[in-house]
Amino acid sequence: MKKSNIYKILYAISILLIITFVALVGYDYFYYYTDYFGAAPFYVFILFRTVTFVIPSVIVFIIARVLRKKYNR
Numbered sequence: 001m002k003k004s005n006i007y008k009i010l011y012a013i014s015i016l017l018i019i020t021f022v023a024l025v026g027y028d029y030f031y032y033y034t035d036y037f038g039a040a041p042f043y044v045f046i047l048f049r050t051v052t053f054v055i056p057s058v059i060v061f062i063i064a065r066v067l068r069k070k071y072n073r
Contacts, residue, residue, distance in 0.1 A: 004071035006067060007065075010060050010061070010064035010067065011061070011064050013057075013060050014057045014058075014060045014061040017054070018057050020053055021052075021053035021054055024053070028045040028049070029042070
């Protein structure tokens with residue numbers, strides 16, 4: 001595999017992280033009202049998932065953009 005195609009893999013990882021974020025927030029929302037009984041506010045769950053998935057996704061996306069610009073010159 002050429003180095004110039006690594007940015008495509010990084011874009012895919014970024015998209016997978018966002019999809020995982022959405023899926024897990026949906027999972028948390030479903031079980032928030034059935035099992036947790038409001039032990040913590042729901043925004044705490046969203047904040048945790050954001051730190052876990054969205055921030056790394058943005059970092060990987062920025063790295064992919066930089067690599068794409070570097071190799072497409």
